[in-house]
Amino acid sequence: MRQIITQVDAFTDKPFAGNPAAVCVLATPQTDAWMQNVAQEMNLSETAFLIKLDDGFSLRWFTPTTEVPLCGHATLASSHVLWSEGHLSTNEDARFHTKSGLLIAKRQGDWIELDFPVIHSQPTTAPPELSQALGVPLKTVMQNSLGYLVEVESEDLVRQMQPNFQQMKSLPIADVVVTSLAKADSEYDFISRFFAPGLGINEDPVTGAAHCCLAAYWRDRLHKDQFLAYQASSRGGVVKVNYVGGDGLRPTVGDRVLLAGQAVTVLRGELIL
Template structure:
């Protein structure tokens, strides 16, 4: 069986930046093990599988090389990019994912693709897990947590950029991942972050759209502004345009296609 597959650099305006995602649009779902095997073979942060339902809603599922992921922003951006490319008349796409519910993605006039996600604001943690403190080379000022990850908050941007981590310790925090973040001293950005997820997908994720559903309300409150620009400071880097709008978070970015082809399974 041959399947069409695209690879897209999401949250990037040129190749080899942002985060790679594979996109496979299906007529019907494949066996779950096969989808996981394809994602492992691709060895990208995520492979997105989509099936269009009768009501024109795309059911979307995301797989890392290790397991199925509840919520993935960059692979959603990549998927929308491919769907918009294949049908230029489209200006919005409706998606459904079990852990996220129904949400919509829009093609904006300025070239950005905007995703409308539920707000996932973190809450402060009073007791710091030892695995987190010992797994990060620099002690955070504060720690928060939402349904996805621990948020290690720093005063200095340099700490976020220079921090080292121990995968074997952070893996023990599963099912939670770890995001480290600070305000940015660069006038181009409001805040910076890095994302470590050894339990769910690998070591450091290049760009993580989903965690910005938590970072956006957190920094909106800290900085007293609802429209923010974020830099995920991985080796590939990625820029995210974020807006807090009541109980929703709008996350926008650009994308570039790297590959279009077929896989044989």
């Protein structure tokens, strides 16, 4: 049996930028081991697997080493594939049933908007080895379901840092979102990078899930709900962020964040089972 697999660059409007993801729309269910093997073979930060359901699609995400409960860029890539490959008409929303609940993607012109849960962070005391591993002084340290969320003093520090990934792997929590305000003359509100050696990804190029926690973090500090964000990896990517839900006064577990990005197909091939 031959299975089409598509590689998409997400959170970018040009090829060879943003975050690449592989997308496989399965005709029949496959085992977890098989999906993990395919993800390892593709060797991208995420490979997405979809199966058609009565009300949308089942969606699961695998890194080369493990399954993850939430992935923004591979959801964006999956939505792009469903519309561009004719699995959905262009006026239909993409509905995904995932381990993080129901996720909905909508077309907004050239952009794709994802409706995701907000990830709230709590203050924490980081081990001194964290600053050593990142190689920069830490301004603020929070913790959430992704790992640490660290603010540093400047955009230059975010862009220039070169973490020691082997040292990061020895920490109790190995995955870190690093962020700062953008420069005053920038078109962006904040920038970030995401290091995830605990997931088998030293640096993820552009991370939707990270912006689920960055939305809440910067909302509390900048007192606004809409942001234009840039993830400053070597590939780089742009994310529109819109914090919605809740009562507008205090964070709740029901809060949502709308993440918008663009996507480009760069490769389509046959996976021979």
